[in-house]
Amino acid sequence: MPEIRKDPVVDRWVIIAAERNRRPFSPRSAAAPVEADPACPFCPGAEHETPPEVYAVTEGLRLPDTPGWRLRVVPNKFPALGGEGPVEEVGIAGLSRAVSGVGFHEVIIETPDHFTPFARLAPEEIAEVLLAVKRRFLHYKSDPRIVSAQFFKNQGPEAGASLAHTHCQIIAMPMAPHRLAEELAGARAAHDRLGGCVYCRAMEEALLAGDRIVEDGEDYLVYAPWAPRFPFETWIAPMSHRPRFEAMEDDELIALARTLKRTLARLDRALGGAPYNMALASAPFDAGSPDWYHWRLEILPVTARPAGFEWGSGFFINATPPEEGAALLRTV
Numbered sequence: 001m002p003e004i005r006k007d008p009v010v011d012r013w014v015i016i017a018a019e020r021n022r023r024p025f026s027p028r029s030a031a032a033p034v035e036a037d038p039a040c041p042f043c044p045g046a047e048h049e050t051p052p053e054v055y056a057v058t059e060g061l062r063l064p065d066t067p068g069w070r071l072r073v074v075p076n077k078f079p080a081l082g083g084e085g086p087v088e089e090v091g092i093a094g095l096s097r098a099v100s101g102v103g104f105h106e107v108i109i110e111t112p113d114h115f116t117p118f119a120r121l122a123p124e125e126i127a128e129v130l131l132a133v134k135r136r137f138l139h140y141k142s143d144p145r146i147v148s149a150q151f152f153k154n155q156g157p158e159a160g161a162s163l164a165h166t167h168c169q170i171i172a173m174p175m176a177p178h179r180l181a182e183e184l185a186g187a188r189a190a191h192d193r194l195g196g197c198v199y200c201r202a203m204e205e206a207l208l209a210g211d212r213i214v215e216d217g218e219d220y221l222v223y224a225p226w227a228p229r230f231p232f233e234t235w236i237a238p239m240s241h242r243p244r245f246e247a248m249e250d251d252e253l254i255a256l257a258r259t260l261k262r263t264l265a266r267l268d269r270a271l272g273g274a275p276y277n278m279a280l281a282s283a284p285f286d287a288g289s290p291d292w293y294h295w296r297l298e299i300l301p302v303t304a305r306p307a308g309f310e311w312g313s314g315f316f317i318n319a320t321p322p323e324e325g326a327a328l329l330r331t332v
């Protein structure tokens with residue numbers, strides 16, 4: 001019999017319907033690019049095709065926006081948010097409300113190598129990406145207009161990547177997005193009820209049960225949440241209570257890079273190179289160091305698309321129970 005599971009923090013229900021797993025499934029592949037693309041704006045030599053870089057990891061001395069880099073962060077050429085000026089209400093009419101679209105939308109070009117996908121980068125290269133995210137978060141945080149930032153990665157066209165050369169993105173916003181705000185409220189209420197962090201508690205329970213654990217490391221826990229929206233949805237969170245990503249020490253992020261690489265390799269082997277989205281959940285910049293929030297990295301493989309039922313109901317149907325998904329990921 002299917003089960004309708006509730007997320008322990010937010011009011012989100014997921015139908016775990018293992019029977020549906022017997023439907024035909026054709027893994028989509030997010031295979032690495034095999035042909036060179038002379039028009040790729042992220043390859044060395046094409047630095048002038050992007051807006052001027054705001055951060056780079058380089059091989060020795062080099063002029064900005066020239067070859068000789070290992071990683072570049074550039075503003076998105078087609079930004080979702082941007083611009084100077086204050087955050088203010090604009091164009092208010094009746095019930096319609098809007099504020100000026102101030103923020104940052106930046107692209108992290110993870111490597112000069114056009115052909116290597118993120119999961120196959122060396123752990124040191126993945127660490128440089130995570131450290132760049134931390135540095136950029138600290139930069140946005142110094143801007144009083146910015147309240148939160150969303151780091152995310154779309155791997156493969158089905159996951160929303162428009163360019164093959166591996167990259168990830170950050171959008172920094174003048175508000176906390178709805179999902180984070182809802183989660184903060186839920187986490188705070190749960191904290192009051194439990195007398196402690198609900199995420200720490202959920203991880204303890206997962207460890208005790210054991211069947212949703214993918215990797216029980218010294219610094220990080222890799223596991224499937226109780227009510228995952230998607231098959232093989234996998235979370236990586238620090239074992240100790242840490243509210244915000246950008247407060248992590250550099251050597252902790254170097255350890256995270258190794259854990260992340262192992263986890264992506266497991267997913268790659270289990271799902272035949274399926275495309276995926278990855279998103280960071282971390283406390284907003286104006287939240288201090290809350291006892292009730294705990295950052296995590298979510299990896300969301302794209303094996304099926306949310307469809308009419310999901311959009312209409314806000315419920316998700318997941319055909320792979322997280323216990324089964326984690327069991328497979330442990331063995332590959």
Ligand SMILES: [Zn+2]
Pocket residue numbers: 037040041042043113114165
């Ligand atoms: Zn390229």
Ligand SMILES: [Zn+2]
Pocket residue numbers: 197198199200201240241242293294
């Ligand atoms: Zn915690």
